[in-house]
Amino acid sequence: MAGSTAPRTSQPLDTEAMLSVSSRHAKSSAIRDLLVHAKRPGVISLAGGLPAADLFPTERLAGMTTSIVSDPRVLQYGLTEGEVDLREWVAAHHSQLGGPSYAVDDVQIVSGSQQGLDLISRVLLDPGDVVVVADPEYLGAIGAFRQRQVDLVSIPVDAYGIDVPVLEDRLSKGLRPKCVYLIPEFHNPTGTSISIDRLTMLARLSDEYGFLVIEDNPYGQLRFDGDPVPSLASLTANVVQCRTISKTIAPGLRVAWMVGPAWLIDAVRIAKQSADLHTSTVTQRMALSIMSDDEWYAAHIAGLVPHYRERRDALSEALSQMLPEARFNRPSGGMFLWVELGDGPDTNKLLPLALDEGVAFVPGAAFAVSRAADQAMRLSYSTATPETLTEGVARLSIAIRKSVR
Amino acid sequence: MAGSTAPRTSQPLDTEAMLSVSSRHAKSSAIRDLLVHAKRPGVISLAGGLPAADLFPTERLAGMTTSIVSDPRVLQYGLTEGEVDLREWVAAHHSQLGGPSYAVDDVQIVSGSQQGLDLISRVLLDPGDVVVVADPEYLGAIGAFRQRQVDLVSIPVDAYGIDVPVLEDRLSKGLRPKCVYLIPEFHNPTGTSISIDRLTMLARLSDEYGFLVIEDNPYGQLRFDGDPVPSLASLTANVVQCRTISKTIAPGLRVAWMVGPAWLIDAVRIAKQSADLHTSTVTQRMALSIMSDDEWYAAHIAGLVPHYRERRDALSEALSQMLPEARFNRPSGGMFLWVELGDGPDTNKLLPLALDEGVAFVPGAAFAVSRAADQAMRLSYSTATPETLTEGVARLSIAIRKSVR
Numbered sequence: 001m002a003g004s005t006a007p008r009t010s011q012p013l014d015t016e017a018m019l020s021v022s023s024r025h026a027k028s029s030a031i032r033d034l035l036v037h038a039k040r041p042g043v044i045s046l047a048g049g050l051p052a053a054d055l056f057p058t059e060r061l062a063g064m065t066t067s068i069v070s071d072p073r074v075l076q077y078g079l080t081e082g083e084v085d086l087r088e089w090v091a092a093h094h095s096q097l098g099g100p101s102y103a104v105d106d107v108q109i110v111s112g113s114q115q116g117l118d119l120i121s122r123v124l125l126d127p128g129d130v131v132v133v134a135d136p137e138y139l140g141a142i143g144a145f146r147q148r149q150v151d152l153v154s155i156p157v158d159a160y161g162i163d164v165p166v167l168e169d170r171l172s173k174g175l176r177p178k179c180v181y182l183i184p185e186f187h188n189p190t191g192t193s194i195s196i197d198r199l200t201m202l203a204r205l206s207d208e209y210g211f212l213v214i215e216d217n218p219y220g221q222l223r224f225d226g227d228p229v230p231s232l233a234s235l236t237a238n239v240v241q242c243r244t245i246s247k248t249i250a251p252g253l254r255v256a257w258m259v260g261p262a263w264l265i266d267a268v269r270i271a272k273q274s275a276d277l278h279t280s281t282v283t284q285r286m287a288l289s290i291m292s293d294d295e296w297y298a299a300h301i302a303g304l305v306p307h308y309r310e311r312r313d314a315l316s317e318a319l320s321q322m323l324p325e326a327r328f329n330r331p332s333g334g335m336f337l338w339v340e341l342g343d344g345p346d347t348n349k350l351l352p353l354a355l356d357e358g359v360a361f362v363p364g365a366a367f368a369v370s371r372a373a374d375q376a377m378r379l380s381y382s383t384a385t386p387e388t389l390t391e392g393v394a395r396l397s398i399a400i401r402k403s404v405r
Numbered sequence: 406m407a408g409s410t411a412p413r414t415s416q417p418l419d420t421e422a423m424l425s426v427s428s429r430h431a432k433s434s435a436i437r438d439l440l441v442h443a444k445r446p447g448v449i450s451l452a453g454g455l456p457a458a459d460l461f462p463t464e465r466l467a468g469m470t471t472s473i474v475s476d477p478r479v480l481q482y483g484l485t486e487g488e489v490d491l492r493e494w495v496a497a498h499h500s501q502l503g504g505p506s507y508a509v510d511d512v513q514i515v516s517g518s519q520q521g522l523d524l525i526s527r528v529l530l531d532p533g534d535v536v537v538v539a540d541p542e543y544l545g546a547i548g549a550f551r552q553r554q555v556d557l558v559s560i561p562v563d564a565y566g567i568d569v570p571v572l573e574d575r576l577s578k579g580l581r582p583k584c585v586y587l588i589p590e591f592h593n594p595t596g597t598s599i600s601i602d603r604l605t606m607l608a609r610l611s612d613e614y615g616f617l618v619i620e621d622n623p624y625g626q627l628r629f630d631g632d633p634v635p636s637l638a639s640l641t642a643n644v645v646q647c648r649t650i651s652k653t654i655a656p657g658l659r660v661a662w663m664v665g666p667a668w669l670i671d672a673v674r675i676a677k678q679s680a681d682l683h684t685s686t687v688t689q690r691m692a693l694s695i696m697s698d699d700e701w702y703a704a705h706i707a708g709l710v711p712h713y714r715e716r717r718d719a720l721s722e723a724l725s726q727m728l729p730e731a732r733f734n735r736p737s738g739g740m741f742l743w744v745e746l747g748d749g750p751d752t753n754k755l756l757p758l759a760l761d762e763g764v765a766f767v768p769g770a771a772f773a774v775s776r777a778a779d780q781a782m783r784l785s786y787s788t789a790t791p792e793t794l795t796e797g798v799a800r801l802s803i804a805i806r807k808s809v810r
């Protein structure tokens with residue numbers, strides 16, 4: 001067993017690692033190999049997908065854990081569906097968000113949203129089923145769906161989110177999806193949010209054609225400007241909502257949840273039991289302790305927003321000044337900015353040049369489903385200071401000038 | 406969504422809950438419905454499958470968590486394969502157990518052994534594959550295998566563990582399993598351990614016929630008498646070992662690991678990334694902090710043994726005195742004792758009578774794969790005091806007398 005020479009470990013979990021999920025694509029694999037260099041000292045990485053660790057409520061979490069872990073019941077096997085108190089909090093929270101009034105049994109705790117997507121895929125999807133995704137799309141979702149050998153149908157995204165009129169056209173021509181995957185706010189990788197008109201249209205279509213919408217909203221609480229997008233659950237019953245604490249509290253706890261129709265949640269519960277029995281009771285109680293202090297938690301979220309907003313502003317500003325040919329929509333929240341270089345360089349070929357200049361990004365091709373995105377790139381502003389972001393764009397700009405020579 | 410009237414929550418995770426995994430069997434479903442009553446006040450439950458919460462190292466875990474959680478890196482996304490330090494500890498530990506010398510990359514951290522079984526099933530098994538299990542067998546494993554639509558082939562168990570000569574005979578007649586599932590020590594539900602002769606024979610057969618052995622050993626450290634069973638890994642390379650902290654530290658942390666051949670571990674790693682990205686870094690570091698203090702950890706394990714041994718002794722003693730017709734092998738470790746009543750009552754029919762007397766057990770039928778176990782029952786001594794165990798057997802004895810009248 002010992003003695004294999006090729007490195008078998010993954011990179012720290014990040015965009016780089018997620019790329020291996022879709023590694024059947026030669027392009028993704030090549031990108032992954034290159035992005036290993038994003039970890040080189042001195043390289044400014046705009047490639048990552050991590051929240052900022054300096055914004056975690058570390059002190060508060062550290063201060064509460066001794067009392068949580070002092071209760072042996074917290075260390076014992078727990079319920080597959082998750083801790084009752086936490087599910088009560090989630091049910092009340094989602095009931096307040098608009099839509100139906102949820103009961104504790106409508107909630108399933110999962111070990112991160114990724115597990116939610118995996119379990120939904122396992123109970124809902126059979127080989128050959130049609131799943132609609134945006135194009136480009138979040139790699140973790142693509143990976144969960146692909147392992148069920150589904151037929152992925154991709155719909156373009158623009159400044160108003162996934163192009164629901166295009167979906168309607170496809171439906172009218174006979175497309176019959178089992179589900180549609182939706183990141184409603186601050187989509188990864190494009191940073192866009194769905195418009196109310198399109199959301200309403202999607203709800204109507206889900207009723208008319210009987211498909212489920214998987215509403216995955218990890219970034220919604222990190223909103224800098226404008227009004228929140230209402231949950232699709234206020235418009236149709238054909239929706240399962242996935243939410244996580246990974247972007248607002250800490251991903252290392254691996255706590256997230258799903259809220260949805262009984263037929264789905266009950267099936268997911270059985271699958272979860274076979275998958276890992278239950279999510280850690282210790283980390284569930286840590287999450288609950290943070291969130292159930294309403295006043296503190298609201299202040300914590302409100303405190304995160306200016307930091308991420310400042311970083312978004314710095315990156316947007318630098319792009320406008322130093323790369324005037326770049327087209328991008330300034331995201332109203334979240335962690336990502338999608339840049340299109342028009343008839344600029346192929347970003348797959350640009351990446352090694354950029355690494356030479358000391359900056360990393362993820363080429364659009366990594367997120368492409370069926371449409372080429374070879375002139376696009378995803379930039380993350382979540383973990384860098386404004387100064388670093390500006391310097392990163394300066395380096396990127398040099399790389400682009402060199403590439404078009 | 407609200408308004409469903411039937412209860413949809415599971416029982417506290419326990420034998421009762423695990424039964425739902427195999428709920429396609431009408432018998433298991435009936436047993437599950439009855440075992441809900443094991444939670445009634447005043448009922449002595451010998452039905453549970455939980456470790457004793459009063460034996461968890463609660464104080465030590467509580468004392469260390471503040472410093473663990475104070476490091477924001479522990480709260481960030483982690484590696485899919487698990488924390489490097491923890492995998493180093495595991496690799497060194499398993500190298501010491503005999504067998505090959507393991508490297509850090511041979512180790513995959515999982516969220517409990519159940520996830521290990523689930524991930525192995527997902528990457529290894531296709532519909533129609535043959536999987537060999539003992540009969541009776543642990544329900545969680547059966548559940549993980551069944552979801553892959555495999556052909557389960559069961560081999561009887563006796564006082565020397567799974568009957569490998571019977572397996573050899575089946576192999577010689579053409580049986581070609583993809584894997585064999587083995588709980589080598591203190592098997593759940595029978596409490597038996599495999600003999601060295603049979604273990605050696607199984608290793609030889611795995612080499613000859615090219616099947617993988619899944620060696621799942623959650624109870625091995627809870628040994629009261631006799632010598633440990635060596636790992637199959639000291640005899641063949643066709644083995645993946647699953648170990649957990651659930652029975653010796655605390656199940657609520659959800660930390661376990663797999664050690665095995667690169668082709669399997671690498672595939673599991675990719676599946677794990679899609680399944681839940683990674684196991685909680687917080688609970689991994691808690692497990693490591695406990696285990697890496699060699700002296701303290703050895704003393705902790707040594708301290709657990711007398712408690713469980715005393716309970717095993719009390720239950721065995723009471724059975725010998727009050728139910729002389731009961732046949733059982735006094736287990737040398739673990740948490741379970743398997744009782745056969747010979748031509749006594751059908752234990753499925755006995756259960757409601759026993760509940761009326763205030764004692765619960767799990768009828769053998771719950772664990773039966775293809776052989777009837779209707780005169781058998783599984784008794785757990787892990788969580789009750791010696792006095793309670795004695796009283797439980799007294800009540801059981803009354804129920805049996807009433808049933809044969």
